[in-house]
Each structure stands twice: as structure tokens, then as C-alpha cells.
Amino acid sequence: MTAVxxxxxxxxxxxxxxxxxxxxxxxxxxxxxxxxxxxxFDPTAxxxxxxxxxxxxxxxxxxxxxxxxxxxxxxxxxxxxxPSFKAQERKLNTPDIVASWVEKLKAQVSxxxxxxxxxxxATVVNNLDWIGSVSVLDFLRDVGKHFSINNMIQKESVxxxxxxxxxxxxxxxxxxxxxxxxxxxxxxKHHNCTLQIGGSDQWGxxxxxxxxxxxxxxxxxxxxxxxxxxxxxxxxxxxxxxxTIWLDPAKTSPYAFYQFWLNSADADVYKxxxxxxxxxxxEIDRIEAEDKGASGRPQAQGVLAKEVTRxxxxxxxxxxxxxxxxxxxxxxLSDLSESDLQQLALDGLPSSRLTKEDLAKPLTSLLAxxxxxxxxxxxxxxxxxxxxxxxxxxxxxxxxxxxAEVFAAEKALFGRFLLVKLGKKKNHLFELA
RNA sequence: GCAGGGGUUCCCGAGUGGCCAAAGGGAUCAGACUGUAAAUCUGACGCGCAAGCUUCGGUGGUUCGAAUCCACCCCCCUGCACCA
Numbered sequence: 001m002t003a004v005x006x007x008x009x010x011x012x013x014x015x016x017x018x019x020x021x022x023x024x025x026x027x028x029x030x031x032x033x034x035x036x037x038x039x040x041f042d043p044t045a046x047x048x049x050x051x052x053x054x055x056x057x058x059x060x061x062x063x064x065x066x067x068x069x070x071x072x073x074x075x076x077x078x079x080x081x082x083p084s085f086k087a088q089e090r091k092l093n094t095p096d097i098v099a100s101w102v103e104k105l106k107a108q109v110s111x112x113x114x115x116x117x118x119x120x121x122a123t124v125v126n127n128l129d130w131i132g133s134v135s136v137l138d139f140l141r142d143v144g145k146h147f148s149i150n151n152m153i154q155k156e157s158v159x160x161x162x163x164x165x166x167x168x169x170x171x172x173x174x175x176x177x178x179x180x181x182x183x184x185x186x187x188x189k190h191h192n193c194t195l196q197i198g199g200s201d202q203w204g205x206x207x208x209x210x211x212x213x214x215x216x217x218x219x220x221x222x223x224x225x226x227x228x229x230x231x232x233x234x235x236x237x238x239x240x241x242x243x244t245i246w247l248d249p250a251k252t253s254p255y256a257f258y259q260f261w262l263n264s265a266d267a268d269v270y271k272x273x274x275x276x277x278x279x280x281x282x283e284i285d286r287i288e289a290e291d292k293g294a295s296g297r298p299q300a301q302g303v304l305a306k307e308v309t310r311x312x313x314x315x316x317x318x319x320x321x322x323x324x325x326x327x328x329x330x331x332x333l334s335d336l337s338e339s340d341l342q343q344l345a346l347d348g349l350p351s352s353r354l355t356k357e358d359l360a361k362p363l364t365s366l367l368a369x370x371x372x373x374x375x376x377x378x379x380x381x382x383x384x385x386x387x388x389x390x391x392x393x394x395x396x397x398x399x400x401x402x403x404a405e406v407f408a409a410e411k412a413l414f415g416r417f418l419l420v421k422l423g424k425k426k427n428h429l430f431e432l433a
Numbered sequence: 434g435c436a437g438g439g440g441u442u443c444c445c446g447a448g449u450g451g452c453c454a455a456a457g458g459g460a461u462c463a464g465a466c467u468g469u470a471a472a473u474c475u476g477a478c479g480c481g482c483a484a485g486c487u488u489c490g491g492u493g494g495u496u497c498g499a500a501u502c503c504a505c506c507c508c509c510c511u512g513c514a515c516c517a
Contacts, residue, residue: 232471234459235460236460240461259469263470265470266468266470266471267470267471296467296468297467297469301468301469325469362481364481365481365482373463374462375478375479375480375481376480376481376482377477377480377481378461378477380477380482381462381463381476381477382462382463382464384463384464384476385463385464385476386464387463387464397482400482401482401483422462422463423462423463423464424469426462
């Protein structure tokens with residue numbers, strides 16, 4: 001059996017990963033032996049995004065410390081919708097869609113935890129398996145009776161919805177907490193699961209579960225929440241203008257993923273290293289100290305991008321991301337071979353083929369249509385500032401209507417590749433058809 | 434059902450007959466400075482290369498002219514009433 005790392009909670013603490021926990025000291029003692037814990041992920045999309053990364057990685061930290069993780073995919077709760085700290089009632093997804101998402105999340109979650117490591121091997125469970133078969137009357141009599149509406153409406157997580165002038169909260173969403181509480185009680189009963197972890201927005205749901213388990217089974221179980229990831233500038237973590245950063249490489253390429261982390265602000269990057277990597281706290285402190293002492297560009301963002309990309313997309317994904325990054329930001333296009341250019345597109349550099357019709361469009365339309373920018377106006381602005389480079393050559397507003405000319409085969413690398421750079425960070429590879 | 438309040442460009446939020454593609458803030462994009470950072474400053478920010486075109490819940494109407502006025506409709510909120 002795996003040796004239990006008695007220092008786990010201290011490490012989590014040092015990483016800033018503990019927002020709240022039930023039974024403070026008792027949990028320390030409790031975790032001196034190998035325990036079973038769970039964390040839930042609701043299928044609200046066909047992929048998880050980096051918002052779920054902290055709980056996911058924490059599950060892994062527990063497993064590495066010798067505990068047994070259960071990853072719960074919310075096939076049932078996903079049909080209801082968690083109202084916690086949500087401003088508005090959400091629209092329901094159809095059961096077949098949720099079911100298909102459940103399958104995707106199961107596969108995704110499975111990559112982070114080990115299913116074959118003896119006693120602490122992980123298990124994936126789906127709460128539809130037990131909630132789906134409970135009758136309404138049984139549920140109301142056996143579970144509902146343990147919940148006091150008076151207490152439920154006091155929960156911070158739904159308070160704003162209840163007090164709200166605008167949208168209120170439906171009975172459906174209000175019930176969510178009871179379902180999640182029931183999950184914990186069930187997992188205790190059938191898997192001897194005694195700890196639930198989750199984002200700090202889950203506190204109300206988690207304590208609901210510890211209470212219910214005590215009432216139904218007379219057992220003490222624990223809850224621990226992880227901090228909400230915030231950015232120093234106050235904007236939402238995990239979103240860029242081009243959208244959410246997904247874990248699915250088909251939705252967010254490893255290159256885009258790598259770039260996301262590489263662009264972390266100095267004020268956030270050391271915190272992110274503690275949250276999102278398995279580097280030791282000591283190692284991270286050392287990096288921080290070195291960066292503080294050195295002038296110029298810190299090494300932290302590079303380390304962060306490398307570690308997290310490897311964690312999510314593996315060595316290959318990381319290699320692809322680094323390849324593209326070094327080609328695109330070194331500025332030396334001549335270093336690239338023909339096969340290099342071909343590979344870049346496969347590696348996830350945005351790319352497209354240029355047809356004759358494309359060459360008839362103004363640059364503004366062309367670059368907007370291929371997704372580089374949202375509207376032609378941005379291209380116009382960039383052209384006016386010499387911020388559009390085609391194969392390294394700056395283009396101006398007068399070139400806007402000369403698409404065929406600037407994308408002429410004679411100017412293309414190897415007669416067919418044209419690399420467009422807009423601003424500092426946007427690159428797109430065109431291949432002449 | 435009755436009474437009252439409200440629906441404005443990605444978000445918040447001004448605007449109550451022409452000077453409105455619509456203040457201000459946020460977000461976002463680009464430039465300068467840098468380090469593919471932050472802060473700051475500059476520009477852009479409905480669509481369009483442009484001429485121009487399309488917007489202020491919906492549909493009609495009044496008017497030379499409507500986001501602004503009128504009618505009807507839809508949706509949301511708050512009270513009150515009512516019924517299973």
C-alpha cells in the first residue's frame with residue numbers, strides 16, 4: 001500500500017490552496033491515514049476548462065499523497081444546474097446532450113488521476129447512477145426532510161439570487177444543493193468517502209453534504225474548498241477575447257494554451273505556479289527570488305507555461321507549442337524549412353488555404369474571415385500603424401486592396417506559404433491553394 | 434387579472450423629438466514604452482476599403498425628422514388580488 005504523505009495539508013496550505021475546511025485540526029489527524037475523497041465536475045459543456053484545473057490537480061495531489069480519489073461526473077446534477085453564486089437562472093440542457101458531455105468529461109478527468117496504483121487507484125462515478133433511480137417521494141421523505149429551508153436560504157451562495165430584484169431562483173436550482181449533499185452521503189455509504197473538495201463556491205453544497213451524511217449515517221465527513229483563481233487586474237481568470245481556455249486540444253490548441261500561461265502577469269505568475277504545477281513550494285520560491293534579483297524578463301512565465309502545458313497536453317503537445325512559439329517570436333522566418341512550415345499548421349498554428357476568391361478580397365475582409373480579428377476595422381487600424389507583417393514585411397493601408405499582390409506566389413516561402421503577423425501576438429499561416 | 438417600474442450598441446449605464454451610431458465606465462484590439470508583463474499615454478471599438486448601410490424588446494403609426502411621442506403586442510421585476 002502507498003505510504004501516506006502526512007504533510008499534504010501543510011503543502012496545500014503553503015500553496016495557498018486551502019480556502020476553507022471543516023473540522024480544522026480533525027482533518028489533519030484524519031488524513032494521517034489513507035482516505036477516500038471526491039470532487040464533482042458537472043457537464044455544462046463538452047470539455048472542462050482551466051477553471052476546473054485547480055480541483056482536478058488537487059485531486060491528483062491527494063492521490064500522490066496516498067489517498068483514493070473519486071472523480072464524480074454530474075450526470076444528474078448537470079441536468080439541474082448549480083445556482084451557487086450564479087447571477088442568473090440557467091437554461092436546461094437536454095438529457096442526451098448532458099449524457100454525451102458526461103462521456104467526454106469522464107475521459108478528460110481520467111487523464112489526471114491514476115486508475116492503477118493499488119489501494120489508492122481512482123474511480124470515476126456518475127451521480128445519475130444513484131439519483132436517477134430515486135423516486136420523488138422517497139427523495140422527499142428520506143432526504144428532503146433533513147433540510148431546513150430556513151437554513152438553505154441563509155446560504156451565501158444563493159442569497160443574492162433570493163434577494164435579487166431581477167431574476168430570482170427556481171425551485172429546480174434551489175434543490176441542487178440537496179442533490180449534491182445526497183451525493184456525498186451516497187459516496188460515504190458505498191465508497192467510504194469521507195472528504196469532499198471543490199472550489200470555494202461549493203462551500204455551501206459541501207457543508208450540506210457533511211450535515212446530511214451525519215444525519216443519515218451518523219458519520220463525520222469533511223469538506224475542503226480551494227480558492228477561486230483571481231487575477232491581480234480584476235479581470236476574469238481563464239478567458240481571453242478569443243474565448244475560454246479549454247482543456248480539450250481540439251477546442252484550445254496546445255499552442256494557444258501555452259501562450260495563455262506565458263502571458264500571465266508578474267503579479268499572478270508565482271501564485272499560478274503554486275496552484276497549477278507540481279513544482280515544490282521551495283522551488284517556486286527560489287524562482288521568485290531569482291526573478292526579483294534579475295532585471296529584465298522573468299523566467300516564471302516560461303516555467304509555468306511549460307509545466308502546465310506538459311501536464312495537460314503531454315510532452316508532444318508541449319513540444320508543438322514551444323516549436324511554434326520559438327518560430328513565431330524569434331522573428332527569423334528564414335530558419336524554417338518547408339516541412340517545418342507544414343508541421344506548424346499541424347501543431348496548431350492557426351492556418352488556412354488561400355483560394356483565388358480570397359485574393360480578390362480586401363485584406364480587412366480576408367484577415368477577419370480567417371478569424372485573426374473580429375472585424376475588419378481592427379485590420380485597418382493595424383495597417384495604419386504598420387502592425388501587419390506578411391512574411392516579415394510591414395504592410396500599410398495602401399496595401400489593403402492589393403491582396404493578390406501581397407500574397408503573390410513569388411513572395412511566398414517555398415512558393416506557397418505566407419505568414420501573416422498582426423500586432424505582436426497574432427499569427428496566421430496561409431498556404432496558396 | 435389590477436396597479437406600478439423596466440427592456441439602449443459585449444457588459445454596466447446615460448440619453449426623453451433634430452447637434453445620436455447614441456455620454457461615461459469596464460472589457461477588448463492596435464501603437465508608444467517594455468519583457469509576447471504590469472502601470473501609463475495614444476488610437477480604435479455596429480458593419481463596410483470606401484461611397485454608404487443597419488441599430489436602441491417587436492409591429493404599426495404621428496412627424497419634414499423618433500432611441501425619444503402614440504397604439505397594440507412580447508418579455509422581466511415589484512406590490513396587490515384571485516384560483517387549484
